[in-house]
Amino acid sequence: MKLWSRLVCYARRRSPWLFHMNSGSCNGCDIELVAALTPRYDAEQLGVRLEGSPRHADILCITGPVTKNAVGAIKTVYGQVYGPKAVIAIGSCPATTNVFIDSRTLDGPLQKHIPVDVFVPGCPPRPDAIIKGVAKAAEILAERGSNSPVATVAIATPAGEEQP
Amino acid sequence: MNIVTALARLLIFPGLLFAVPAAWAFLWVERKSVALMQGRVGPPFMQPFFDFIKLLSKSTPPRRGIAGALMRAWPLIALGSAAGAVGLLPVLPSSGGFEGDLILLLALFELPAMCIIAAGFSSRSIFGEIGSAREAALSVSYNIVFLLAILSIAASQHTFRLEALAALPVSPLRLLGILAIVVCLPAKLHLNPFSLPNAEQEIYSGPMTEYAGPELAMWELAHGLEWVAATGLVATLIAPHFGAWWLAALVFVALSFAIVLLLSAVAAATARLAIDTTVRFYWQCTLIFAVLAISSAIFVRYRL
Numbered sequence: 001m002k003l004w005s006r007l008v009c010y011a012r013r014r015s016p017w018l019f020h021m022n023s024g025s026c027n028g029c030d031i032e033l034v035a036a037l038t039p040r041y042d043a044e045q046l047g048v049r050l051e052g053s054p055r056h057a058d059i060l061c062i063t064g065p066v067t068k069n070a071v072g073a074i075k076t077v078y079g080q081v082y083g084p085k086a087v088i089a090i091g092s093c094p095a096t097t098n099v100f101i102d103s104r105t106l107d108g109p110l111q112k113h114i115p116v117d118v119f120v121p122g123c124p125p126r127p128d129a130i131i132k133g134v135a136k137a138a139e140i141l142a143e144r145g146s147n148s149p150v151a152t153v154a155i156a157t158p159a160g161e162e163q164p
Numbered sequence: 165m166n167i168v169t170a171l172a173r174l175l176i177f178p179g180l181l182f183a184v185p186a187a188w189a190f191l192w193v194e195r196k197s198v199a200l201m202q203g204r205v206g207p208p209f210m211q212p213f214f215d216f217i218k219l220l221s222k223s224t225p226p227r228r229g230i231a232g233a234l235m236r237a238w239p240l241i242a243l244g245s246a247a248g249a250v251g252l253l254p255v256l257p258s259s260g261g262f263e264g265d266l267i268l269l270l271a272l273f274e275l276p277a278m279c280i281i282a283a284g285f286s287s288r289s290i291f292g293e294i295g296s297a298r299e300a301a302l303s304v305s306y307n308i309v310f311l312l313a314i315l316s317i318a319a320s321q322h323t324f325r326l327e328a329l330a331a332l333p334v335s336p337l338r339l340l341g342i343l344a345i346v347v348c349l350p351a352k353l354h355l356n357p358f359s360l361p362n363a364e365q366e367i368y369s370g371p372m373t374e375y376a377g378p379e380l381a382m383w384e385l386a387h388g389l390e391w392v393a394a395t396g397l398v399a400t401l402i403a404p405h406f407g408a409w410w411l412a413a414l415v416f417v418a419l420s421f422a423i424v425l426l427l428s429a430v431a432a433a434t435a436r437l438a439i440d441t442t443v444r445f446y447w448q449c450t451l452i453f454a455v456l457a458i459s460s461a462i463f464v465r466y467r468l
Contacts, residue, residue: 011217042204052368055376082376
């Protein structure tokens, strides 16, 4: 049993699958996140895979200053990622709302809505910084085990399942 | 064939004990070779294994009712049939039993695709349903060619035993059939020119969109076993016949790897085609090969 849990910890550290979500970003950070997967930086060496569905992901990468429209979507997607999970806030926007602070169209920063594990500051951050953030989040995942922080609202999906 | 050798074949070689690590190895070879062709370093050797363990340890959605039970069942059925198909491949010289029965093998080959279609529809996600519809359209188009090609090989030799087919020397007619099978493999394995059903960036992950955790791990493993079964089928048809079992096994593994490399090169070099182009490709361009193969097979049969 102990061997199994050690193996699981190791596997979680070596295979972080990402889901990328834009919450009103200017696309700067999104381009840098994609650059982290390209030949120059090649995040796949760490087992990183950008997944199409939040169900498959372990780590939720959120860019952008969290517009009012995006809040519902962020909570839904956070609920759709199954535990253990981690959240990375990429760029200065989700961390502080950056230069858009006090805008009436925003409801940021991100931490108001969901628990954030890793902040990667920068406007935009460099791809190597993003990869370091992903590696850090993968370590957090490995330590966390099955006790992820719980979202405040339960969300129902079309299939009628209650989300954790 | 006694029960011990039958079990050994199903569980050891070319069955589960060989097939599961081989599935992970093939998935790695595919990812690594695509990475190398793109000028990247690519994932470490153990990556598919780590992914599998990690997915097993994740939590799954609570699924209720018949739909939930079905959604849990589809990946297991797909896994079982893919493993059965690998176990049936007549790699080693043998006799009797189900070994190398072409009709059963084709049925087991087809089941994972059926399961994917059913899984997408029972997930009731809009992306899953689009993916399933695409998979259904795709399987209708490539299966005609695939089945005709295999039938042409079988018809020319008067037998439905893969083992007897593999034992015969390679003829130009069989090469035509093998070529048609190889053209169908990218569609069967959802590789790049024909990766429509699980088209990322378009419809999330297609039929797999609602799957998570251990269920997704089963799908990944079933996909890897499909790799082993599909490349193994072509390898047994190409491979020359050997008396020594170790030589037969070695040639089988080497040929399978060569086919994986070929398919990955095609996947890395091409972009995804639209569904109408794909269907047209199989019905207009490839069907000619298959019809040519089966008509010449029937001709050869009646002339002899």
